Amino acid sequence: MxxxxxxxxxxxxxxxxxxxxxxxxxxxxxxxxxxxxxxxxxxxxxxxxxxxxxxxxxxxxxxxxxxxxxxxxxxxxxxxxxxxxxxxxxxxxxxxxxxxxxxxxxxxxxxxxxxxxxxxxxxxxxxxxxxxxxxxxxxxxxxxxxxxxxxxxxxxxxxxxxxxxxxxxxxxxxxxxxxxxxxxxxxxxxxxxxxxxxxxxxxxxxxxxxxxxxxxxxxxxxxxxxxxxxxxxxxxxxxxxxxxxxxxATGLAGGWKPRAPVGILLKQAIRETLSRPIFLGLILISLIVGVCQVSVFASVIIGAQEFVDDAMTKGSRLNRVEIKPRRADRGQDDRFPGRGEIAAWEAVDKVVPRRVTLASLVNRDGSTTTYSAMGLHAGDPEYGLLDFVAGGPFSGGHDQLQVIVTASLLGELFDITGLEVGTEDYDDFIGRQVTIRLGQYTPSGNLRGETSIKLRVQGIILYAEGGRQLYLPNTTHLAFDRFKRDRRDEFPLPLNEAADAWTDTGAVAHMADFPWEDSLQIYARGMRDVIPVIKQVAKQGYKPRSDIWRFKWALDVQDTAWTIFIPLLALIVLAVAITVAANIFTSAKLRETELALWRVLGMRRGDLVLTQVLATAFSVTVGTVLGLTLGAVLVDQSKALLAQRGADAAVQDGDPQTFDAIFAPVSEFYVPILLFALVLGIVAALYPAFRTANTDPAKVLQS
Missing domain, CATH: 3.40.50.300 (P-loop containing nucleotide triphosphate hydrolases)
Structure with a gap:
């Protein structure tokens, strides 16, 4: 031949x-x-x-x-x-x-x-x-x-x-x-x-x-x-x-480059997966139980954080401790002699002296309403806690008096209706003028006259703490306060009535130069540092105040959830990885002839690896979706139960509870958990998939 x-x-x-x-x-x-x-x-x-x-x-x-x-x-x-x-x-x-x-x-x-x-x-x-x-x-x-x-x-x-x-x-x-x-x-x-x-x-x-x-x-x-x-x-x-x-053919990467299109291999992977109900069931059960638990604990952790963040936005300063002067220091020039020591503590981010006073604003109908006003420094940490919807922090100059007001105050000051949060309408109020009336008193404490001063709206915020409605630049605030207390006309208000501007900044600074601090606000580096700071300042004879006590239950719930969540997550990751790997190894052992037959019929080793990975991805996706669905049902039922109990408590003692807010909707982290589960499943599948792809095809022809 x-x-x-x-x-x-x-x-x-x-x-x-x-x-x-x-x-x-x-x-x-x-x-x-x-x-x-x-x-x-x-x-x-x-x-x-x-x-x-x-x-x-x-x-x-x-x-x-x-x-x-x-x-x-x-x-x-x-x-x-x-x-x-x-x-x-x-x-x-x-x-x-x-x-x-x-x-x-x-x-x-x-x-x-x-x-x-x-x-x-x-x-x-x-x-x-x-x-x-x-x-x-x-x-x-x-x-x-x-x-x-x-x-x-x-x-x-x-x-x-x-x-x-x-x-x-x-x-x-x-x-x-x-x-x-x-x-x-x-x-x-x-x-x-x-x-x-x-x-x-x-x-x-x-x-x-x-x-x-x-x-x-x-x-x-x-x-x-x-x-x-x-x-x-x-x-x-x-x-x-x-x-x-x-x-x-050439360029096959040692046979690890797949030959068949991904769509065909995906169909094959799904068919093979559905044809092995026992192994599919094992993966689904482990994923459904694990993902359900992860989603519930994640809901608590995220929900507690959102609850605390919402409280911060609406005026609660959970990372802040406030102290008043000690009795022995009230008559001193320095009302807080331990300020430097406190600022040096590791848990403390910043220490800021404060003064809060009352300001009478003229309403649109000519009447006045008295509000609590706080002064803000340049670079004040409070700026980071204000939720601006228009404008921003004070410019720092005195050529134009400025004020930051809440959105709810606009309706009292201006003739407006139908203003909606989030609309561009707020920008229209930046630059408008607000009138404040300052009274001046006789040595005996009687009102002897009032001065009207116009302030420019510099910023608009959604909420201010404690029901407060406005903030003033600290120097302006102190000058106003000193002017009201000036019983002997020692500090005339440096007001240029024609321009509504302060031109004598030296006089303003002089007016503000007095022992004015009526509180010291200590900003901790984080909410977890607040309680240690409280303990330390209490040892120095101060009586600290903090909003942390109203929300500590939410932090405790979050801490407990984290304590359980981390080992639980590690256990679930280990269980899913072992289940996926054992499923592939055991299934491959039982299907040696089938896998080898695929090789004989033209599947490259890369096709077999990709098929195993796609089969795992399919199983993990189904199991994770079912687990998230079950977790969402449990979270919704828990929220409804806690909401009902909070309503019942409000009926009994008038103190509504918001414990249901501790749960965040599962939809908020649905995609990250799904992606994490997919990555975990694929990583767990790679090694056994590569091992089984090397199945000896000669076994097919053995009797």
Missing amino acids: DQPIISLRGISRAFRSGLGERVEILTDLDLDIAAGSFNVIRGESGSGKTTLLRILGMLDTGFSGDYSFAGHAVRGKPDWFLDELRAENIGFIFQEGRLFNHLTLRKNIETPLLLQGDRERRQAAPQIVEDLAPRFFDDGRRDEILALRPGPASGGQKQRASIMRAIVNRPSIILADEPTASLHGDLKNYVVEHLKTLCADGHTVIVVSHDSVFYDTGRQLELDKGKLRELTPPPETPNNPGLPVQGP
Whole structure:
């Protein structure tokens, strides 16, 4: 024969027995296979047929000698190279079909097209199977038979489907392993005739069998005790030139680059996952229970923080401690002699002296209303706690008197209706003027006159602490306060009435230069530092005040949730990782033959890895969504229960409780938990997926 498609020279194969003895299966075997020929290799059980078949199919590389496949040396080539050469050129017909039980016969036949074909052939796969089917199935029940799964199909139907799967990609070689072993009578002859037809179409056919039905067809060889001998000589010239051989593609990253599109592998992953309900159930149960618990505790942690943040926005200063002068220091120039020591404490961020006074604002109807006003310094930490909806902090100059007011105060000061929070209408009030009336008193304390002063609206905020409605620049605030207390006209107000501006800034500073602090406000670095600061200032003889006590329950709940959440999260991560990895390993062990069959049919190792990862991602997504849904139900029920109890408490003692605010909606962190679970599942799946992708495909041909 000229230029054989397969050439074996000096092939020997030995194994170790259970006792450690060396057992020779094939000994110094030579064989040439011509392209387009029909070859039958006979032999009884134990003669080495299976071993020779695995070598011919490039599934067993542990032999000695030389194997040439269409000019490609096989021995010593990496697995990925042999996988590609085999997938492109060899179609396998297995004993008993070797079909996937979770796929219909039609889908089994389409598999090589979907895994190996280009986009055009994948799209044409149904039509290719439809055109091929009349050669194997009668018209009457063809569609009905192809729609069957392998379980209810007969042996003959499965074997014909196996042959169709082997040839659907028109491989150059068809390798048949005992193709009639599970058949009888006319069905055997039917298979023989089909194989002969395939040979006439250009396929090189190699049949390994001890069934006499093949003994009158094609070239006959016999394998006995590892030796191969010719029973009929090969034809001097082949019946046909045979189909062309395809060489391996390049740039495959050692076989780890997937061959099939992600969409096809995803469908396959979902089918395989649903076909293993026990393993799917284990992953789902662990995820549902774990994610449900994580979502509930996350709801408490986030809800407590949002509750505290909301309290901060609405005026509670939970990171601040306020102290008044000690009795012994009230008459001193420095009312807080320990200020420097307090500022040096590690838990303290800033120490700010304060003075709060009363200011009479003129309403739009001409009446006046007295409000509490606080002064703010340049760079004051209070600016960071004010929720501005328009404008901003004070400019720091005295050329124009300024004021920051709350949004609720605008309606009292200006003729407006229908102002909505969040609209641009607030910007229209920046720069408008607010009138304040300052009274001046006689030495006996009687009012002796009033001065009206106009202030420019510099900023608008949603809330101020303690029901306060406005803030003033600290220097302005102190000058006003000193002016009201000036019983002997020692400090006339430096007011330029024409321009409504202060031009004598030195006089303003002089007016403000007196022991004015009536409180000291200590800003802790964080809310967790407030209580230690309270304890320290109490030891110095002060009586500290703080809003922290009204909200400490929320912080305690959050601390408790964190204490439980961290070990719980670690436990859940470990449980999910172990469950996913064990599922893949155990499932792969039970499915070794199936995984190896995928390799034989054209799946690269990268396809197997990606399929396992996609299957895990599918399972994790379903389990996480169900867990989050259950967690959302539990959170909603808990909120409703606490809201009802808070309402009942309000009816009984007039003190409504807001414990239900401790739960944040699960929807706020739905996506992060889902993404975290997906990443965790995929990471846990990678190592076992890579391990199972290296399944030895030679196991498929073992009896």
